[in-house]
Amino acid sequence: MSSYTYGQxxxxxxxxxxxxxNAWNFNQDRGPANFDIKHLWTTSWIxxxxxxxxxxxxSAGTRPQTNC
Numbered sequence: 001m002s003s004y005t006y007g008q009x010x011x012x013x014x015x016x017x018x019x020x021x022n023a024w025n026f027n028q029d030r031g032p033a034n035f036d037i038k039h040l041w042t043t044s045w046i047x048x049x050x051x052x053x054x055x056x057x058x059s060a061g062t063r064p065q066t067n068c
Contacts, residue, residue: 001043001044001045002041002042002043002044003041003042003043004039004040004041005039005040005041005042006038006039006040007037007038007040008032008036008038009032009033009035009036009037010030010031010032010033011030011031011033012029012030013029
């Protein structure tokens with residue numbers, strides 16, 4: 001499964017130490033946030049491991065017999 005997201009985060013002040021330049025017009029200070037992530041691509045997959053019940057390794061606590 002794979003997904004891609006394009007986004008934009010706008011704010012007035014990204015952290016607690018930021019202050020507005022004009023207290024009467026907040027839109028003047030509006031811009032991209034410090035934590036803005038424009039492009040985000042996430043991928044995940046499932047892989048079945050070869051051990052456990054009914055598998056090659058670790059089935060019933062014994063090793064499978066090989067014909068060598």
